[in-house]
Amino acid sequence: MADLWNVDKIEYVGTDSLEQGLGFRYYDADRVVAGKKMKDWLRFGVAYWHTFQARLVDPFGDGTAVRPFDRYTDPMDLALAKVEYAFEFFEKLGVEYFCFHDRDIAPEGDTLRETNANLDKVVERIEEFQKTSNAKLLWNTSSLFTNPRFVSGAATSPFADIFAYAGGQVKHSLEIAKRLGAENYVFWGGREGYENLWNTDLKREQDHIARFFHMACDYAEEIGLDAQFMLEPKPKEPTSHQYDFDAATTIAFLQTYDLADKFKLNLEGNHANLAGHTYQHEIRVAREAGMLGSLDANQGDKLIGWDIDEFPSDLYETTAVMWEVLAEGQIGPHGGLNFDAKPRRTSFTEEDLFRAHIVGMDSYAAGLLVAARLHEEGYINNLVAERYSSFDSGIGATVEDGTATLASLEEYALDKTQQELWDATKSDHLESVKATLNNYIVDTLAKA
Numbered sequence: 001m002a003d004l005w006n007v008d009k010i011e012y013v014g015t016d017s018l019e020q021g022l023g024f025r026y027y028d029a030d031r032v033v034a035g036k037k038m039k040d041w042l043r044f045g046v047a048y049w050h051t052f053q054a055r056l057v058d059p060f061g062d063g064t065a066v067r068p069f070d071r072y073t074d075p076m077d078l079a080l081a082k083v084e085y086a087f088e089f090f091e092k093l094g095v096e097y098f099c100f101h102d103r104d105i106a107p108e109g110d111t112l113r114e115t116n117a118n119l120d121k122v123v124e125r126i127e128e129f130q131k132t133s134n135a136k137l138l139w140n141t142s143s144l145f146t147n148p149r150f151v152s153g154a155a156t157s158p159f160a161d162i163f164a165y166a167g168g169q170v171k172h173s174l175e176i177a178k179r180l181g182a183e184n185y186v187f188w189g190g191r192e193g194y195e196n197l198w199n200t201d202l203k204r205e206q207d208h209i210a211r212f213f214h215m216a217c218d219y220a221e222e223i224g225l226d227a228q229f230m231l232e233p234k235p236k237e238p239t240s241h242q243y244d245f246d247a248a249t250t251i252a253f254l255q256t257y258d259l260a261d262k263f264k265l266n267l268e269g270n271h272a273n274l275a276g277h278t279y280q281h282e283i284r285v286a287r288e289a290g291m292l293g294s295l296d297a298n299q300g301d302k303l304i305g306w307d308i309d310e311f312p313s314d315l316y317e318t319t320a321v322m323w324e325v326l327a328e329g330q331i332g333p334h335g336g337l338n339f340d341a342k343p344r345r346t347s348f349t350e351e352d353l354f355r356a357h358i359v360g361m362d363s364y365a366a367g368l369l370v371a372a373r374l375h376e377e378g379y380i381n382n383l384v385a386e387r388y389s390s391f392d393s394g395i396g397a398t399v400e401d402g403t404a405t406l407a408s409l410e411e412y413a414l415d416k417t418q419q420e421l422w423d424a425t426k427s428d429h430l431e432s433v434k435a436t437l438n439n440y441i442v443d444t445l446a447k448a
């Protein structure tokens with residue numbers, strides 16, 4: 001391995017030291033948990049746009065990032081060099097997947113033809129590195145939001161030329177997905193939404209984007225690309241209303257336009273919070289609809305109401321996510337945990353990129369350990385089964401087997417007294433449930 005990053009390979013060091021260094025406390029890639037290796041449950045991915053592109057700007061200040069490839073000045077030289085940095089980063093961190101937008105990996109030219117030529121040179125480089133690396137493409141995507149031409153959307157733009165350009169751009173991205181063996185392909189609706197409804201033909205825009213997705217499905221079939229297609233819900237940012245608001249809205253859209261069997265969802269923690277949901281809620285909704293595809297691992301901040309893409313460190317949330325994943329048996333058919341996350345502006349060194357991924361990986365490994373024990377000991381499953389047990393027999397069973405009618409319910413309920421109905425209603429002891437979850441986290445990790 002070359003030594004481009006001034007950091008040694010990150011190893012599992014165990015839990016002896018309380019102070020987090022450049023090692024994993026919980027993530028032990030080959031450790032078997034609930035019948036699978038940790039790395040196979042978690043399938044971590046590095047997001048090119050944050051880890052190798054983000055300069056850590058905010059609306060008030062320039063970038064603070066110090067990166068080892070900063071000495072390159074020519075955009076194409078930089079793009080080609082970054083591939084080498086990226087593959088060494090994956091290797092040193094022990095991560096087997098990565099994700100990128102087309103515009104993360106190569107600079108744009110004046111025309112789509114020129115842009116594609118730049119892109120192909122970098123893709124060729126990635127192909128070369130893939131020959132001797134374990135790193136696989138979890139998913140790629142097209143940036144249909146960065147360039148000013150997409151100011152009013154791409155597949156929902158009111159301007160047909162922009163729609164056409166976006167179509168051409170995605171065509172090339174699908175070819176790249178095929179070339180690099182992408183396991184999934186993501187569409188995040190960057191600017192597919194509206195700023196103001198008065199000047200928006202909502203129906204026409206949704207019809208257009210549905211046509212766009214059908215064209216993408218047709219082209220994937222034509223070139224024999226079998227990557228799982230995914231939509232990534234987000235309610236706002238950058239537009240004031242994004243069409244793929246949350247999991248439920250996105251599933252309804254896919255069903256309305258006959259796309260539900262072709263797509264699944266890529267769900268992100270901070271996006272869930274922007275929609276007023278927990279991450280667990282979004283995953284549960286997708287799961288129950290058979291639509292869980294993959295996860296963008298990050299977290300929001302209770303005090304900040306926008307998308308800050310923080311590295312996950314909240315053990316309560318990672319436990320909840322991994323509880324859902326264990327219940328599902330996998331993240332998705334080809335899913336992984338892609339760190340759509342960046343270090344804070346104040347942690348700007350190259351080493352901080354490793355430190356940030358370490359906290360994300362350890363937090364998810366810890367969540368996996370706790371969730372596996374919760375499943376193994378049946379605590380959650382038992383309490384939920386008990387809570388609904390009145391539907392297992394008697395009048396409840398007639399509801400579930402479809403034989404109940406309003407008349408049969410009336411007959412059953414007509415003479416029940418207030419006291420009898422109150423007796424049928426049980427306390428859920430919710431505070432003790434929350435405390436028990438805390439106890440599982442503390443005890444499991446103390447013994448890890």
Ligand code: XUL
Pocket residue numbers: 101141186187188232234268296307340
């Ligand atoms: C934006 C976001 C994107 C998608 C890919 O909030 O999450 O980075 O994951 O386009």
Ligand code: CO
Pocket residue numbers: 188232268296340
């Ligand atoms: Co994302």
